[in-house]
Amino acid sequence: MTSQTTRHTADEPQDPLRRIMLGGLAGLAAAAAAGRANAQEKKDDKPVFNAYDRKRRFLENEMNGTPWVAPQQGNFDLEDPVQNALAKLKISANLAGERTYIPMLTRILIAREDLPGGLLLGAASMFTWQLQVPDPKNFTGLPEGTALMRSMFTSVYLDPHTLEPVKTLKNPYNDTVMELEDYIFVENFLIFPKGGSVFIEEPQFANDSPDTPKPALIKRWGDELILFNGGVYQEPGKHQPRFTENTWRSPAAQVMNPDVPLVQTGYNFMGVNKAFEKPWTGYKLGDLESMCSLATGKKVHTPETLPDFHKRVLVERHPDRL
Structure with a gap:
């Protein structure tokens, strides 16, 4: 049966956010670090990264903060870093304060050392x-125009x-x-006006200077x-x-037209990680097999416009992910 149980014990919290965080989400980052891969073997007392240990749900209505709306909605100069960042957000999300959904269909393959793999x-x-809009009670020293992205992933x-x-x-x-387990987690990102970002829970993926x-x-x-x-997890390890x-x-x-706030977008994703991150597949820490995920999807902005397949297979099972 599908399991939603977190099976890991707590480790010592770490603060990954350098100088820009106060309480609030700094505590969220520490809590996320606390849940990391402690059932796995450790080397030099450091936990081995496992995305399955990410925090699964927002518990304090975090998705309903003040929507961020950009001052410029089109006619972007892509050579200018600030306008380039706005175009990036309009393509991948939106600049109008609306919610964004990226439904995808994915196939996952196994890669094995010296042996053929496959689907x-x-x-x-x-x-x-x-x-x-970042809550000033939780953040300080951010450049004007910084956005906070709340993200939920459901699979x-x-x-x-x-x-x-x-x-x-x-x-x-x-x-x-x-025994297949659904894969759900939440993330938080700071997105700076000049294009850099901080992945709050996992700065090993993104930890750019705001300036x-x-x-x-x-x-x-x-x-x-x-x-x-894309992104590469920068910390070496198993x-x-x-x-x-x-x-x-x-x-x-559409991207350049300031009167079109919600643009059509197609999406493709490729990711590689060690297979032991999903222990129910039969792999354990030290096994060399890797997973390669290939996804295709699109962007929509209302639950009603999600594909019927996703409404049936995903939303009916996890209605809180809207």
Whole structure:
């Protein structure tokens, strides 16, 4: 049966946010660090990163903070770091304070050392995003125009050949009968006006200076703009390799038009991580197998416009993820 139980004990909290945090979300970051991979073996008393240990839900209505609305909605100069950052947010989320949903269909493959791998799992997945004005009671020293992104990720695993829900699957690469567990977590990001960001719970992915320009690669391709964006987990360890790469495609005319607040966007995702992060697959710390996730999706802004498949498979199961 699907399990929502967190199976890990607490470690000593760590504050990853350097100088920009006060209480509030600093406590959230410490709590997230406290849940990391403590059932796994440790080296030099440091926990091994495991994304399955992320905080699963917001518990204090965090998704309903003050919406962040950008002062500029179009006609972006992509060579200017501030306007480049606004175009990036308009393509991937929105600048109008609306909620963003990214429903995806995913297939997950296993890569093995010296042996052929292949298809292991399917998934119906979704990001739910809300850009907010950072609460000054919880943050200090932020540049004017900084946005706080609240993020929920939800994934229900599927038969890889039919992409329909199942309770169990056999892993053909180690003969484990997998009791499929849904994968849900929440994240928080600070997004700075010049394009940099801080991943609050996991600064190993993003921990940029607020003052340093970091323009995204946004490539004009025919009538479209393609946004390239990814991340590499910077801390070495047994969790490596671990990285992601994302591409977003939107009509250039919509992105540049200030009178079109919500643009059409297609989405593709690729990510690699060690298979032991999902222990129900039969892999453990020290095994060399990696998972490669390949997803395709799109952006919508209301629950009503989600694909019917996601309404049936994901939203009915996790209505709180809207």
